[in-house]
Amino acid sequence: MTDDKVKRRLTTVLCADAQGYSRLMEADEAGTLETLRRYRAAIAGLVERHEGRIVNTWGDAVIAEFASVVEAVQCAVEIQQEISNRDSDPSHAHPMRFRIGINLGDVMVDGSDIYGDGVNIAARLQELAEPGGVVISGSVYDHVRNKLSLGFDCLGQRPMKNVASVTSYRVTTGGRTAGRDSFPVDESPAPQGPAVADALRIRDRHEPSTWMGFVSDWLAILPRPVRVALTVSCFLILINVFTGMHKVWFHWPVAALLFGVILRTVLGHRAASDSDGERRTSRE
Known part of the structure; x- marks a missing residue:
């Protein structure tokens, strides 16, 4: 092994950047620099x-690393809360807000500095955050989702400059974005699968315009065989009603149809379970 071999390690990278820093400097250079110094001291x-x-630290950015993913996310939330509390001071004519991105990844180590995609992704994630917010990568989410009393909104895979897209999550606290005050948020929906998209569309309809709309929405979330069976059953019942109820016959074909659908569903689930078991056995 040679002495100049690149050293690497897995670490959690936090990148914080002041939003609108150039605009703040143009409005008040001395005041903005003093505010930045105070906030950097608080962040440190x-x-x-x-x-x-x-x-x-360069310009208005701060790069930090943590051995613990959980500690990194907790730190980010506390940073935003601390800055938000300080900005609530009426004497701050031009409040400074930070955006924070966190990524868990492999980095190259050069003395006290770190480089590589692990750092670059954290920097790109902070660009996705709104002022006062925190955005984390999927690798960070996997480690903290069951360990912190926080909420996470999936943003999907957003395009990021010069780095491969990663799944990202917005951190929320008590139903609000971490550190969020009154800033506009991009609420465009994250990419979802067809089933999830259908469910979201139904959820967002607070009140169906007609009972037909309610029935349509309810049928949309059912498996296709069940939808077909229920539709055919309804037609059979209507035919029986309009041809005269002096002789009721619809219950026999409807019962047979529903029994067939239930049997097919049970057998399908059993076959899927057996297949999953075989795959697990083969991997072991």
């Missing part, structure tokens, strides 16, 4: 409290 204190370290 929170990073140290969560056993992280500041890797680099």
